[in-house]
Amino acid sequence: MTVREVLETYNEISIDKEITEEIIIFTLYRRQFLIFPPSKDNPASTALLFLCNDDGADFPHIMLNNETLLDSPLIPKGKYRWVCLYEQESLVNSIVSYEDKISDSIERLIELLSMNEIEKEREFQKEFMLYWNANSVEKKPYSVYLTQEDEFAEMDVYFGESNVRIIEKGLYLSDINDRDNDKRKWVRHVENDVFFIPISDNRGIYPPRGGNNWASQEIKNIVFSQQVEHISDSVFKQINCTIPKTQNIILVFGMKSEWSNVTFAVKIKCKNNVRHSLLKKILYDIVAINPLTTERKDYLYFNEQLGNDIGLLKKKVLVVGAGSLGSYVAFELVKNGAAHLKLYDREMLEDDNILRWAYGGVGVGSNKAKIISTLLGLLHPEIEVIAEPKNIDERSLIEETSCSDLIIFTIGNSDEQLKFNRILKASQCAIPVIYTWLEAGGKYSHILYVNYQKKGCFECLYTNENGDLINNRARMNSDDIMDTAIIRNGCGGTRAAYGTTSLLRTTAALLDIIQKVQMNELTESVLVDVSPESVCISCTTFPMEACKCCGN
Amino acid sequence: MKLKKEFSDFYKAIRISSETNALREKRRVLQEDIESKLPDILKKHDISITKSDIKMIDQGSYKYNTTIIDDVVDRDVAVIIPLDITKNDDPRKIKGYLRDSINIASRTVYIKEPCVRASYYENEREWLHIDLPLYARYDEKLYLARGKETSSNFSWENADPVGLNDYLCEKINGNAQLRRIICYIKKWRNEKYSSTENDHEIPPSIGLTLLACDCFSALSTDDSDDDLRSLQKTMKSILNKFSIKKDQNGEIISASLNCYLPVSPYTDVFIKMKESKTHMITFYKRFSKAVANLTSAVQLESEHDAGEYVQKVLGPVFIVPAKEAVAAAAQNRREHSFGD
Numbered sequence: 001m002t003v004r005e006v007l008e009t010y011n012e013i014s015i016d017k018e019i020t021e022e023i024i025i026f027t028l029y030r031r032q033f034l035i036f037p038p039s040k041d042n043p044a045s046t047a048l049l050f051l052c053n054d055d056g057a058d059f060p061h062i063m064l065n066n067e068t069l070l071d072s073p074l075i076p077k078g079k080y081r082w083v084c085l086y087e088q089e090s091l092v093n094s095i096v097s098y099e100d101k102i103s104d105s106i107e108r109l110i111e112l113l114s115m116n117e118i119e120k121e122r123e124f125q126k127e128f129m130l131y132w133n134a135n136s137v138e139k140k141p142y143s144v145y146l147t148q149e150d151e152f153a154e155m156d157v158y159f160g161e162s163n164v165r166i167i168e169k170g171l172y173l174s175d176i177n178d179r180d181n182d183k184r185k186w187v188r189h190v191e192n193d194v195f196f197i198p199i200s201d202n203r204g205i206y207p208p209r210g211g212n213n214w215a216s217q218e219i220k221n222i223v224f225s226q227q228v229e230h231i232s233d234s235v236f237k238q239i240n241c242t243i244p245k246t247q248n249i250i251l252v253f254g255m256k257s258e259w260s261n262v263t264f265a266v267k268i269k270c271k272n273n274v275r276h277s278l279l280k281k282i283l284y285d286i287v288a289i290n291p292l293t294t295e296r297k298d299y300l301y302f303n304e305q306l307g308n309d310i311g312l313l314k315k316k317v318l319v320v321g322a323g324s325l326g327s328y329v330a331f332e333l334v335k336n337g338a339a340h341l342k343l344y345d346r347e348m349l350e351d352d353n354i355l356r357w358a359y360g361g362v363g364v365g366s367n368k369a370k371i372i373s374t375l376l377g378l379l380h381p382e383i384e385v386i387a388e389p390k391n392i393d394e395r396s397l398i399e400e401t402s403c404s405d406l407i408i409f410t411i412g413n414s415d416e417q418l419k420f421n422r423i424l425k426a427s428q429c430a431i432p433v434i435y436t437w438l439e440a441g442g443k444y445s446h447i448l449y450v451n452y453q454k455k456g457c458f459e460c461l462y463t464n465e466n467g468d469l470i471n472n473r474a475r476m477n478s479d480d481i482m483d484t485a486i487i488r489n490g491c492g493g494t495r496a497a498y499g500t501t502s503l504l505r506t507t508a509a510l511l512d513i514i515q516k517v518q519m520n521e522l523t524e525s526v527l528v529d530v531s532p533e534s535v536c537i538s539c540t541t542f543p544m545e546a547c548k549c550c551g552n
Numbered sequence: 553m554k555l556k557k558e559f560s561d562f563y564k565a566i567r568i569s570s571e572t573n574a575l576r577e578k579r580r581v582l583q584e585d586i587e588s589k590l591p592d593i594l595k596k597h598d599i600s601i602t603k604s605d606i607k608m609i610d611q612g613s614y615k616y617n618t619t620i621i622d623d624v625v626d627r628d629v630a631v632i633i634p635l636d637i638t639k640n641d642d643p644r645k646i647k648g649y650l651r652d653s654i655n656i657a658s659r660t661v662y663i664k665e666p667c668v669r670a671s672y673y674e675n676e677r678e679w680l681h682i683d684l685p686l687y688a689r690y691d692e693k694l695y696l697a698r699g700k701e702t703s704s705n706f707s708w709e710n711a712d713p714v715g716l717n718d719y720l721c722e723k724i725n726g727n728a729q730l731r732r733i734i735c736y737i738k739k740w741r742n743e744k745y746s747s748t749e750n751d752h753e754i755p756p757s758i759g760l761t762l763l764a765c766d767c768f769s770a771l772s773t774d775d776s777d778d779d780l781r782s783l784q785k786t787m788k789s790i791l792n793k794f795s796i797k798k799d800q801n802g803e804i805i806s807a808s809l810n811c812y813l814p815v816s817p818y819t820d821v822f823i824k825m826k827e828s829k830t831h832m833i834t835f836y837k838r839f840s841k842a843v844a845n846l847t848s849a850v851q852l853e854s855e856h857d858a859g860e861y862v863q864k865v866l867g868p869v870f871i872v873p874a875k876e877a878v879a880a881a882a883q884n885r886r887e888h889s890f891g892d
Contacts, residue, residue, distance in 0.1 A: 116868040118565050203565065203621075226679045227625050229572040236573045 006102040038101045043094040047105035050080040060123035128262040131207035136293040143297040152238040155194040158186040173381035194250040216286035242278040265292040299382040311518040312338040318404040321411035322368040327358040328507045341385045343369040344392040407433045421458035440496035444476040445506040447528040456525030456543030457550035467546035509535045559779040568619040589653035607632040618734045625680040635688035637708045643697030663701045715815035723765040743867040752824045759821040784846035807836035
């Protein structure tokens, strides 16, 4: 079927002009559209639709600017705005026929034009930032850094060369004092007070769009609406009792729903009523508003966007051991929502290490913990990795338990693990502790989660039913494999053979276990065996009743 | 459960969970005006009360938490004053004093039969009215001041606004499905009577609320409440309460529905509608149509088709899900892409 033949199957459509056999201008619901067919040479393509000569159409998914690519002698002169009917990479187009693609685009257009107010509101809110930023006249984008999205907050403004940072008070960004030669990269400006106002009910809040730009009334409606309360009582109270120090103010609004999470900033110019509260300033003093190009840049937002568990966000994680496994674990912890790490390791990075070191050859000759701290700090200015270039001792470990939320041991030395286990048990450690280690040969690894308030500890693995100390019962390698999987390089020096598959597998399983601990899905101490075939609760008897460290 | 998400989205869209700060502020200022001015006005007419004698209590949907979005915010606040109604036997005068105490330029104030109404306008559009039913506390009983300012029909009517609040709060609080059903029925009423201006033609909220409480059928499946079936069954039970008379041609010539206040004065809440046969017949026909549409929705297998019937009842805010064939086709083509 041709485009014309497909269009003719719709009673709602009347064909106005056939530019070519496949490029047609038609009318649907009193609006005129131009359709280009999908390319027959490109199976991934879809039909393209443009709204013709209609600046007033108030529908979502219709681009704000006229399309200049249509400057062709074939196309009648006019204004054409692209109608975006498909989310990027939302459908597999290659499995759809040419005719079905045309029908599908028409069905979607009909659906778009038939939306009720609630559906339109939802779609406009999904595209809120597109409209908001298109409406801004400020050249520099404003990057917003928040630690939370539910409470009213005061913020600081720092101007940089190409953008402006708006940072919630109390949030420290590690690069805020950086200098370019002698010049500060970020200069704090105090001429505008800045406040974050979370919107808890977004009904009826539309972005500015063609002919419907925001004015003071839209701002008033958010904080003092007539029918739907857009902000919480506590936020209202704070707006009502906050007295701004400056005449003009920047307001940062956060609006989170199940279909979008947007943050938009606006500068409001106010009459000079110095004693007015923020509420009164908004209600009575606004003389002009200036929408600011806004983008969220904080660690919380990025983690939420990626679907990370944000339970780790404010937790302090102590990682003991910055060797091969520690380097992978630290790297992935930070990328999975843990912004505050402390690392202990006295070792230097050597050439021998780099093939199973998460960051390649950067920093050879330097302390491993320090290298990780430096590199992870580059990921995001909220990330704080403190490096302790030494091995942890008993006193430090006790101190760390009082200021950490989670301890992870990524060391393979059994004597050290047993020593730390005894210290933690004796101190009735109240925070979760995880021991993870690899077996030589690259096949097996283990993760032991210990809740020291309950039964089970690391020493259970080294204890038999009679309470005698024996070698690690969780070990899965045979003695033969142990012998062949150890590389000896003279003078007693050895190196266990394992590759990064084992490191990656163990790190992934560890992250899952951390999440379960965070979600309180895991409360009892447990041993997990990791192998290429499975990640499962170990068959090794655990806890061991006769354990002299934790048993009865 | 059919249309679970659609009903959930609909409820979120129509519901008002609390008084806005703007409304609270208006109410606070109104209360301050009454407390500061009414005693002086009454004193001029030899009625002595103090500020602390005046009690104001919430009534209506804001009290029972069954408020829905409407063109105009409707707030009911009872004003209770100690008053000897044997000496002050004309409630119209007392309502006039209450009106005078709040009659300032920022509000439009007038006397209605059961209350004094303060209306608020913005850009020439009324956005809020606060109805103030006035009660006299006399001999340990409350009496509602009834009668328009110039009407010869007036009385002090024994009433129990606190008892009514208690009755409805006990029924509704803790019963989330009932609360939703009341909101749906009120939304149906607003949709079907959107172009009706005469209050007496429109089923009152208190009547619909009491009927919904009386006739409510809780229905749920294993995983959640089934609001469609609950709404259909509740409305059908309400419909069954109508008494209908038909002529020889089967045309309805009268429709009656009795619903009495569960507390003093135990009057029929539809009494004003019953002043005209037509109003009750229209009410019955529209209600009957709604039940028929909901019954079709319950019986249909297709969520899309069922949604279309529900939309006829609850209006365009209720979103009809996509046709199953279209949804399935789209599902089959959905990309598994994991993004950047």
